[in-house]
Amino acid sequence: MRRRQSTIRLRLTLLYAGAFFLAGAVLIGLMYFYLNQSLERRSGIGAQRMVREFLAQSGARDRQDLYDVVAAQAERNRRETLEAMLVWSLASLGAVGIAAGGLGWALAGRALSPLQRITATARRVADRSLHERIDLHGPDDEIKDLADTFDAMLERLDRAFDGQRRFVANASHELRTPLTINRTLIEVALDDPDAPESTRRLGATLLEVNHRHERLIDGLLVLAGSEQRLSTNVRVDLADAARHAIAVAGAASEPAGIEIRADIGAAAVSGDALLLERLAQNLLDNAVRYNHPGRGWIAVRVDTVDGTARLTVENTGPAVPPFEVDGLFEPFRRLAAAERIVDRPGSGRGAGLGLSIVRSVAHAHHGTVRATARAEGGLTVTVVMPVARGDARRSGQ
Structure with missing residues (x-):
């Protein structure tokens, strides 16, 4: 007690x-x-x-x-x-x-x-937001000094987050526009029936590089956006996000011979549906990429325990030293065993932002993420979030 x-x-x-x-x-x-x-x-x-x-x-x-x-x-x-x-x-x-x-x-x-x-x-x-202030009135004592200091800190944080939001919005436009133009020009050039084979091979390579840059920018923008306050807060069932992620991951897991096992129950949380879907997709994408082709498996489980919603993704794969597990959640960190990575068709190698986005999205929803290395190889990643209000009492049953 x-x-x-x-x-x-x-x-x-x-x-x-x-x-x-x-x-x-x-x-x-x-x-x-x-x-x-x-x-x-x-x-x-x-x-x-x-x-x-x-x-x-x-x-x-x-x-x-x-x-x-x-x-x-x-x-x-x-x-x-x-x-x-x-x-x-x-x-x-x-x-x-x-x-x-x-x-x-x-x-x-x-x-x-x-x-x-x-x-x-x-x-x-x-x-909610950083716009509210204490604005304490009274004698100039230690408590008023504390309140004024807190208001000044909120003011600086508010300006900093506003600047970050403006930067993300501007970067979204400034970085995507040239990449979109490049992709369009390359696709137009490849549509020319008189283009030589060497030009087509070069165009395909450039398209792959351009696509990887788009994915990298998209991941950075999602990472930056998930570290801010949530713009929407609705009731979302993690089961729906997990099923959608399994359906998307099947396009890469089936050709690679990787079995996906699902044990999904209802687990309602409050948050942003798009970010939660991205969280589940990144977990599944990471589990597919770092797996054993032809003989690997992925286990996805969604349930509620003690007033918390849990999404667990377990996969076979290369052995991960326990001391390297925490570092996988840092941006641009990849598993060292690159020869065992299963790539999705046309996606290129990952940018190293998948688990970083998972952690940021979990924190934005007042949750935590924990990863442990399996003795047989692979990882077990568990995301824990508070259940939506009204489901906390039922979740313990």
Whole structure:
């Protein structure tokens, strides 16, 4: 069972109440010491005075016995007075201490309310956009300095992300346009029936290079876009994305003799359907490329476990050293065993962005991705995301 997390408000209240009880205990101790000394001194003087007055009035001579009786009575009165004072002081300290604890709780909540506002704003900014600000009004204290610093940080982040979005939009146009023109010119040249064979071979090579550059740019743009906030957030079933990816991957797996096994159940998440389809396609594409032609297999599983949706892709393939697994999620990192790669027809070698895009898309959907090397060769990649609201309760059944 998870231990309940202590809050600053609770710690401040306990600290305030503890300081109050300690100060009260010290005060009661001083009062007890002073009252004890005072009563002890007064009881002795009073006993002597009472004895002298009694003897003077009665004429009795047994002064010592009478003094002992009066002194004993004075001592009992002193002890009873001290005990009563101590009991009532401790009871009063307890009652006032409880009231002070409640007052400390209220004051701590009022003092920490700006921090709660900062926390709420930070959560809204993380879930929605960077345009919101705290804009805290009040005295120039440490909390206002924190809020102003946080607002300044949000302002810089907002400008940085706006610049990145503008760069991605401009790059999408500036980089795709010349490649599209090149592809068109090459295709027009190859349509010429009088073109020599050497020109056709050169044109085919240029088309392949141009296509690879288009795929590289497309991957970079998807990678940059997936690292930003999601532009759409709808209900998406990972099962549909997995089935679509399996259908697309079949065009390369069937000619290569790679079997795809599927165990797909419903797993609804909230996010961007196109990005999630791209995530599943990249996982399947990576599993096809790095596999054993003619004798390999790929296992795709979609399910929900403990309130999370899981997409797992397991494949045979070349052995991957465990220390290299984490590096495969970095951009432009490829498996070293290039001779075992199965390429899709006309696609050329991969750009090394497939798993990087998978990780970025998973993070954009508040998920994680984990890869482990299989002892027999190949990888097991698991993507975990929170299920869509309304399905979390059913997913644990």
